Amino acid sequence: MRTTLLLLALIGISLSAVVKQNARKSASLRAKLINRPSSSSFREGTFSDFLAQQHLARVNAIASNSAVASQPFIDYYDDFYLGDIGLGTPYQNFTIVLDTGSSNLWVIDAACTTTACKGDPRSGYKKHQFDTTKSSTFVKTSQPFVIFYGSGDCRGYIATDVLNLAGLVYPTQGLGVSTTIASVFGEQPMDGILGLGWPALAEDNVVPPIQNLLDQLDQPIFTVWLDRHVKPAEDKLGGLITYGGLDNVNCDAQVDYVTLSSKTYWQFPITGFSIGSYSSNTKAEVISDTGTSWIGAPAAAVQGIVKATGAKYDFRNQLYTVPCTGTYPDMIFTIGGKAYHIPSSEYVLDLELGGGNCALTLFEEQGGGFGPTWILGDTWIRTYCQIHDVGQGRIGFAKAHHSEI
Numbered sequence: 001m002r003t004t005l006l007l008l009a010l011i012g013i014s015l016s017a018v019v020k021q022n023a024r025k026s027a028s029l030r031a032k033l034i035n036r037p038s039s040s041s042f043r044e045g046t047f048s049d050f051l052a053q054q055h056l057a058r059v060n061a062i063a064s065n066s067a068v069a070s071q072p073f074i075d076y077y078d079d080f081y082l083g084d085i086g087l088g089t090p091y092q093n094f095t096i097v098l099d100t101g102s103s104n105l106w107v108i109d110a111a112c113t114t115t116a117c118k119g120d121p122r123s124g125y126k127k128h129q130f131d132t133t134k135s136s137t138f139v140k141t142s143q144p145f146v147i148f149y150g151s152g153d154c155r156g157y158i159a160t161d162v163l164n165l166a167g168l169v170y171p172t173q174g175l176g177v178s179t180t181i182a183s184v185f186g187e188q189p190m191d192g193i194l195g196l197g198w199p200a201l202a203e204d205n206v207v208p209p210i211q212n213l214l215d216q217l218d219q220p221i222f223t224v225w226l227d228r229h230v231k232p233a234e235d236k237l238g239g240l241i242t243y244g245g246l247d248n249v250n251c252d253a254q255v256d257y258v259t260l261s262s263k264t265y266w267q268f269p270i271t272g273f274s275i276g277s278y279s280s281n282t283k284a285e286v287i288s289d290t291g292t293s294w295i296g297a298p299a300a301a302v303q304g305i306v307k308a309t310g311a312k313y314d315f316r317n318q319l320y321t322v323p324c325t326g327t328y329p330d331m332i333f334t335i336g337g338k339a340y341h342i343p344s345s346e347y348v349l350d351l352e353l354g355g356g357n358c359a360l361t362l363f364e365e366q367g368g369g370f371g372p373t374w375i376l377g378d379t380w381i382r383t384y385c386q387i388h389d390v391g392q393g394r395i396g397f398a399k400a401h402h403s404e405i
Contacts, residue, residue: 088135101289106176116186152182217244220391272334278304292377
């Protein structure tokens with residue numbers, strides 16, 4: 001990924017108290033590692049090696065630290081959606097993951113000199129690190145900062161400084177300044193994460209940015225629209241977050257809401273799921289999460305999807321595959337009495353696996369009996385715009401519009 005392109009990731013356009021933030025879809029690291037040697041210095045077929053390293057990192061993290069992981073679901077090695085923010089006085093610009101599945105803001109300390117903090121040379125992306133000595137409004141605290149993810153962790157300290165999010169400014173935003181980060185973050189075109197979840201999910205009692213900015217918005221809502229693209233290994237401008245209003249251009253006018261069952265993640269119940277001949281009417285808890293690329297499902301539903309599509313498991317790359325040219329039934333979720341269809345054009349993905357095979361954007365969710373049993377990631381969100389109603393504690397869905405597929 002070229003830095004010059006990433007600088008175009010976001011433009012904040014302030015229209016009264018409704019602010020729109022363009023989001024850039026990153027290339028899938030999974031796709032690059034599987035089969036993209038010509039456009040990247042990553043060696044072909046290294047995804048299985050990468051997975052082995054990540055599993056080892058998880059084992060070591062569990063063995064060395066007894067803290068409860070606050071982000072047990074998220075592995076940031078697939079495509080995700082990026083935007084730019086400004087921090088400090090004067091502003092320093094950062095490209096961050098826009099993540100509704102977490103609640104903290106963090107960036108990388110300029111004092112960190114590891115390969116991960118600087119950016120793995122193979123990724124083609126050099127990190128923007130926060131030089132705290134150059135900000136006249138920066139205030140460091142004595143509070144340590146640690147967040148654990150599925151692929152590793154980031155550690156540092158809590159500070160406050162001026163935040164500019166698409167033209168919305170908050171003078172004393174709490175953030176994590178990371179002095180060490182997991183290696184997976186060094187391989188991705190990101191300088192940090194901006195969580196759009198609820199305060200109860202935030203580490204160290206830091207107030208999430210969206211909560212601090214609510215008073216500046218026309219309405220206490222934000223709408224996420226993610227565009228759909230054919231090639232997951234390409235970088236594209238691929239989404240829009242509208243703070244303070246609905247997205248009337250990219251989303252249908254009809255919005256159906258459901259009350260949240262937990263104000264941590266954007267969590268709500270489903271009362272049914274079906275695909276082909278498989279059907280379940282079991283009530284289940286799910287979350288909508290821009291930080292997860294695919295759909296995480298419980299084991300029984302995964303097996304139902306596999307049977308309905310005839311999918312085979314690729315042990316090397318640890319994913320399910322189907323012939324790219326096949327015809328497959330919709331996934332159907334029942335939410336608030338309404339059926340929501342996910343077409344196969346969204347959940348069957350060409351990762352250039354070879355042999356005419358495509359991947360199902362599906363993984364088995366292993367929550368250990370705690371928390372939500374489904375994660376509705378970008379596969380779901382690209383099909384339906386997500387209207388996050390902070391004021392009324394609910395989430396709405398509207399059919400998304402796309403130019404591709």
